[in-house]
Amino acid sequence: MGVSLKDIAERAGVSLATVSNVVNGYRPVGERTRQRVQQAIDELGYTPNLGARHLRRGRTGLIALAIPELNNPYFAELAEIAIREAAGLGYTLVMENTAADREAELLLLDGSHRHTIDGLIFSPVRIGRDEVLARSADTPLVLIGEGVYDVPHDHIAIDNVAASHAAIQHLVAIGRRRIAFIGAAPGADRQSAHLRMRGYREALAAAGLPFRPQLVARTDEFGRLDGRRAMRDLLALGEPPDAVFGYNDLIGIGALRALAEAGCRVPEDVAVIGIDDIEEGRFSTPTLTTIAPDKEEIGRLAVRRLVARIEGAEVAAPLTVQTPFRLVRRESTGTPGA
Amino acid sequence: MGVSLKDIAERAGVSLATVSNVVNGYRPVGERTRQRVQQAIDELGYTPNLGARHLRRGRTGLIALAIPELNNPYFAELAEIAIREAAGLGYTLVMENTAADREAELLLLDGSHRHTIDGLIFSPVRIGRDEVLARSADTPLVLIGEGVYDVPHDHIAIDNVAASHAAIQHLVAIGRRRIAFIGAAPGADRQSAHLRMRGYREALAAAGLPFRPQLVARTDEFGRLDGRRAMRDLLALGEPPDAVFGYNDLIGIGALRALAEAGCRVPEDVAVIGIDDIEEGRFSTPTLTTIAPDKEEIGRLAVRRLVARIEGAEVAAPLTVQTPFRLVRRESTGTPGA
DNA sequence: CTGAAAGCGCTAACAT
DNA sequence: ATGTTAGCGCTTTCAG
Numbered sequence: 140m141g142v143s144l145k146d147i148a149e150r151a152g153v154s155l156a157t158v159s160n161v162v163n164g165y166r167p168v169g170e171r172t173r174q175r176v177q178q179a180i181d182e183l184g185y186t187p188n189l190g191a192r193h194l195r196r197g198r199t200g201l202i203a204l205a206i207p208e209l210n211n212p213y214f215a216e217l218a219e220i221a222i223r224e225a226a227g228l229g230y231t232l233v234m235e236n237t238a239a240d241r242e243a244e245l246l247l248l249d250g251s252h253r254h255t256i257d258g259l260i261f262s263p264v265r266i267g268r269d270e271v272l273a274r275s276a277d278t279p280l281v282l283i284g285e286g287v288y289d290v291p292h293d294h295i296a297i298d299n300v301a302a303s304h305a306a307i308q309h310l311v312a313i314g315r316r317r318i319a320f321i322g323a324a325p326g327a328d329r330q331s332a333h334l335r336m337r338g339y340r341e342a343l344a345a346a347g348l349p350f351r352p353q354l355v356a357r358t359d360e361f362g363r364l365d366g367r368r369a370m371r372d373l374l375a376l377g378e379p380p381d382a383v384f385g386y387n388d389l390i391g392i393g394a395l396r397a398l399a400e401a402g403c404r405v406p407e408d409v410a411v412i413g414i415d416d417i418e419e420g421r422f423s424t425p426t427l428t429t430i431a432p433d434k435e436e437i438g439r440l441a442v443r444r445l446v447a448r449i450e451g452a453e454v455a456a457p458l459t460v461q462t463p464f465r466l467v468r469r470e471s472t473g474t475p476g477a
Numbered sequence: 478m479g480v481s482l483k484d485i486a487e488r489a490g491v492s493l494a495t496v497s498n499v500v501n502g503y504r505p506v507g508e509r510t511r512q513r514v515q516q517a518i519d520e521l522g523y524t525p526n527l528g529a530r531h532l533r534r535g536r537t538g539l540i541a542l543a544i545p546e547l548n549n550p551y552f553a554e555l556a557e558i559a560i561r562e563a564a565g566l567g568y569t570l571v572m573e574n575t576a577a578d579r580e581a582e583l584l585l586l587d588g589s590h591r592h593t594i595d596g597l598i599f600s601p602v603r604i605g606r607d608e609v610l611a612r613s614a615d616t617p618l619v620l621i622g623e624g625v626y627d628v629p630h631d632h633i634a635i636d637n638v639a640a641s642h643a644a645i646q647h648l649v650a651i652g653r654r655r656i657a658f659i660g661a662a663p664g665a666d667r668q669s670a671h672l673r674m675r676g677y678r679e680a681l682a683a684a685g686l687p688f689r690p691q692l693v694a695r696t697d698e699f700g701r702l703d704g705r706r707a708m709r710d711l712l713a714l715g716e717p718p719d720a721v722f723g724y725n726d727l728i729g730i731g732a733l734r735a736l737a738e739a740g741c742r743v744p745e746d747v748a749v750i751g752i753d754d755i756e757e758g759r760f761s762t763p764t765l766t767t768i769a770p771d772k773e774e775i776g777r778l779a780v781r782r783l784v785a786r787i788e789g790a791e792v793a794a795p796l797t798v799q800t801p802f803r804l805v806r807r808e809s810t811g812t813p814g815a
Numbered sequence: 816c817t818g819a820a821a822g823c824g825c826t827a828a829c830a831t
Numbered sequence: 832a833t834g835t836t837a838g839c840g841c842t843t844t845c846a847g
Contacts, residue, residue, distance in 0.1 A: 141592065143840055154818045160841060167816060189590040190532045191840035194823050199528055210756070212550060219547045221575060231593070233571045236560060254479065254526040254824090255569070275522075276607045363760045392760050399762040418548070422730055422761045424737040431584045481824055492834045497826060507832060529824035532839050592840090818847080823840105830835070 142185045150179040198257045202230050202445055205247050205261045207239040211362070211389060212417040213434075214262075220438030221260065228446045230257070240362075241265035250276025258445045263287055264329050281441050281450035286330025293444045294459040297432045299331055302464050303338030304345075306384050306412045306430050309466055311346040313473060315410055317381035318343065319394060320355040321369040321394060322361055322386020329361075332386055335414070341383060355379055361386055366393020374401050382407060382472075388413035388420045391427050395471065411471040425470030436462045482524045488517040499523060511657040540568050540593045540783055545577040545584050545602045549700070549727060551766045551772075552600075558776030559598065566784045568595070577698075588614025601625055602667050603643045617786035624668025631782045632797040635770045637669055640802050641676030642683075644750045644768050646721050647804055649684040651811060653720035653748055657683065657692040659707040659732060660699055660724020667699075670724055673752070676784035677722060692718055699724055704731020707775050712739050719747060720810075726751035728764050733809065749809040763808030774800045 147158045153172060160166045161176040168176075179185075193199045204221050206214040218234055225232040233256070235241040241349055244266045247259065262284035263271070271290045274280070282294040310318050320339045324332035336355070343350050353376060355370035366385055370393065371379055385391035391413030398405050405425050412428045413420065420427030440460060449456075485496045491510060498504045499514040504516075517523075531537045542559050544552040556572055563570040571594070575581040582604045585597065600622035601609070610629045612618070620632040648656050658677045662670035674693070681688050694707035704723055708731065711718055725727035729751030736743050741748055743763050751758065754769030778798060785793075790802060806812045 144842095145840075148558065150698075155841080156819080156843080157817060160817090163842085165816065165842085172817080184593060188532075188840050190537055190592060191823090192842075194526075194528045194532050194825090194839090195841045195843085197823070208780055209553060210550075210562070212548075212553070215547060215550070215553045217502075218572075219574065222547070231571055233569055234556075234560065236557065254524060254528060363756065367760070396760045396762060418701065419757055422705070422734045424734060482826095483824080494827085494835080495833060498833085501826085503826085505832070510833080526824050529839090530826075531828085532823090532841090533825045535839070762821080816847105819845090821842105821844085823837090823842090826837105828835100828837085829832080 140225065141188070143188065144185075145186050146183055147176065147179045150183060152451070155459035162214060173374070181314055194315070198449070199255060201256045202228055202258045202449075203233050203235050203247075203252065203256045205235040205237055205244075205259060207237050207262060207264045208361070209234065209236045211387070212419055213387065213389075213415040217434050217438050220435055221442050224439045224442040225406070225446075227404065228442065230442075232442070237264075239264050245270065248274050248276070248280075250274075250278060252278075257449045260441045260445055264331070267330065279445055281445045281448075283441050284331060284438060285334055288459070291457050293441075293448070293457050295437055295441050295444070295462060296460075297437075297464045298461050299334035299340040300341065302414060302430045302432070303335040303384065304342045304465070305338075305466055306414065307339055307342030307346070309428070309468070309472060310382040310384065310410055310412060311342070311348070313406075313410060316348060317351070317354065317378065317380045318348070318384060319356065319373050319387075320383045320384050321356045321358065321366055321373070321390050323355050323357045324339060325357060335386055361390060362465045363389050363393035363396070366390030367397040368393070370394040370397035371401070374398075374403070375449070379409070383409060383411050385411065385413040388415040388417045388429055391429070392423055394417060395423055395427065405471050406473040410473065416467055420469070423471075428469045428472040429467050430464050431467045433462045433467045434466045479526070480521045481526065482523075484521055485514060485517045485523050488521060489513045495558035536595045536787070537593060538568055539571055539594045540584075540596045540598065540780070540787075541571050541573050543573040543575055543582075543597060543599045545575050545600060546699070547572060547574045549725070550757055551725065551727075551753040554755065555772050555776050558773055559780050562777045562780040563784075566780065568780075568784060570780070575602075577602050583608060586612050586614070586618075588612075588616060595787045598779045598783055602669070605668065617783055619783045619786075621775060621779050622669060623672055626797070631779075631786070631795050633775055633779050633782070633800060634798075635775075635802045636799050638676040638679065640752060640768045640770070641673040642680045643676075643802070643804055644752065645677055645680030645684070647766070647806070647810060648720040648722065648748055648750060649680070649686070651744075651748060654686060655689070655692065655716065655718045656686070656720045656722060657694065657711050657718035658722050658724075659696065659704055659711070659728050660693045661693050662693045663695060667703035668808065673724055695725070696728070699728060701727050701731035701734070705735040706731070708735035709730040709739070712736075712741070717747070721741050721747060721749050723749065723751040726753040726755045726765060726767055728758060729767070729809070730761055733761060733763070733765065743809050744811040748811065754805055758807070761809075764812070766807045766810040766812070767805050768802050769805045770802045771800045 182209040222232045258279040260281045280292045358365035416429045416431030560570045596617040598619045618630045696703035750766045752768040754767045758765030
């Protein structure tokens with residue numbers, strides 16, 4: 140194995156504790172001693188064995204980010220931010236893909252990783268409040284995204300109802316009347332889909348537009364493929380929609396593709412809007428109007444709060460933070476500018 | 478802290494070693510004893526502390542996947558595969574984003590993570606053969622992607638020259654004569670860019686077409702934005718190209734966007750091809766023809782070889798594996814089918 | 816300011 | 832088939 144504290148201690152003629160203190164700076168060390176130790180460290184090329192340190196401290200230095208789809212650029216972008224923030228705080232972030240699988244989510248929640256990770260940032264989609272409350276693990280948990288509220292954990296998300304409300308409002312503002320929603324979820328699945336659905340209905344009502352069940356498309360997954368398939372079905376309707384609100388940008392992209400294949404003009408025939416503001420939507424043809432959550436804020440805040448909990452800030456009560464979002468107008472709804 | 482081996486041993490009235498053997502199965506354990514131990518484990522809800530195990534074994538159970546762009550869907554897709562494979566082999570995979578930064582790559586190579594990870598899968602873009610040879614770390618290293626050859630490490634990549642050759646050949650086959658290349662890299666950077674450039678030149682020569690320097694566009698990065706910018710420049714040429722080969726799909730997507738903005742028809746005016754086969758290219762308008770590497774093969778093989786090294790298969794000589802690729806025809810070069 | 820020693824939880828000799 | 836024990840490398844009392 141590599142160079143250990145002991146090697147340094149021998150070389151510098153001091154005790155283990157002193158070397159440890161030079162490395163960690165917990166206690167003051169005499170200047171002369173420190174120099175001797177530092178020299179030994181440099182000469183031998185010592186780096187601390189984090190595993191041993193963590194064993195001793197009872198922590199691993201690892202935090203996990205559990206997301207339902209690694210393939211969704213939204214999460215990839217979020218992960219990149221979180222990894223950077225974690226690294227800055229001295230933690231390594233590992234990604235866990237739940238693949239939106241209920242069993243996987245339960246396993247994660249119940250601390251199958253008890254000794255592996257110090258804390259968990261979790262974007263649940265298949266489990267609800269009760270499961271979170273019933274959780275036995277005692278590692279800190281920060282929830283992100285949507286779907287689970289009123290639990291004793293920090294929670295960071297946009298206001299889904301308000302976000303989809305804003306999306307529909309925009310479609311109404313540009314004169315659309317038959318507005319479809321792609322990405323409804325069956326039963327108790329995907330709370331966020333229900334919330335976005337609620338915003339959809341509320342905004343329709345607020346605009347005095349009727350709610351038409353045939354304009355709501357369920358999907359099993361939430362990718363490009365699902366968006367395309369659903370859009371095709373909607374186009375087959377006797378009276379197709381004149382606008383589509385996608386549960387997320389990937390669904391919006393899929394819808395754009397179906398529209399292109401069907402020879403429909405966007406936004407003239409059908410306007411399209413999504414949520415997430417993934418980079419892809421800035422380069423699609425047409426570019427995709429979207430509701431942009433503040434990913435930077437979500438990713439950083441989630442990591443910071445988690446680390447605060449891990450390091451013992453038990454004092455503050457769990458916080459629910461609603462991060463801001465904004466409408467980004469692009470070609471798919473007839474952008475005014477570029 | 479949680480339940481430890483010792484707790485189980487006491488509860489079951491056996492020794493530590495016996496519990497360890499029940500858990501790990503290294504040595505046979507009597508049926509009656511095993512049952513008692515198992516019961517204690519179940520009752521107390523014991524899970525092994527991996528950190529301690531790894532400290533003892535001198536391994537951490539972590540492997541790292543170091544890539545230049547987490548944001549590139551190609552790497553996200555690759556990572557998903559690698560994570561799955563690693564999990565199946567009992568390893569946790571952590572992602573390291575070098576951001577194509579030379580310092581970051583050198584740091585990684587020299588084992589700043591010595592005690593943190595058991596091995597490294599590395600996609601270098603800014604360092605070359607000499608740096609790899611000079612590496613002091615002794616953890617196993619598997620190289621993926623391109624750029625560094627003839628080093629004593631396992632290496633998994635497609636044949637870049639052949640791949641870009643195939644791309645150009647396709648463009649020639651559909652009748653293009655003024656074929657541009659976007660994504661050339663300056664100096665010694667991005668070996669893969671040089672290799673793809675070589676394939677480009679070779680294929681031009683083989684087709685009896687002249688090499689025109691003005692049709693080669695350098696980019697600093699390799700994203701959608703760079704593709705768009707370069708394409709704009711190419712369109713401003715007196716005689717613009719009738720086809721474009723992008724260093725990767727993201728560049729291709731960016732080029733598509735620039736062409737759409739300029740009102741050019743694809744593929745009639747300009748055909749476009751990329752490399753990577755990211756899902757995005759199956760949904761863009763038009764869909765993007767591409768050279769598809771076998772990501773599944775690359776990801777799985779890289780993990781398997783690395784784990785084999787970690788677990789002591791020092792015997793076999795380092796292997797360079799060239800994984801297959803294939804041409805996927807889509808609308809951007811005038812697909813025959815759908 | 817520095818040192819000695821205990822022990823985090825586990826595995827692997829070495830015993831029996 | 833099972834038990835005993837010595838550490839893996841580190842941090843942290845407790846003593847000087």
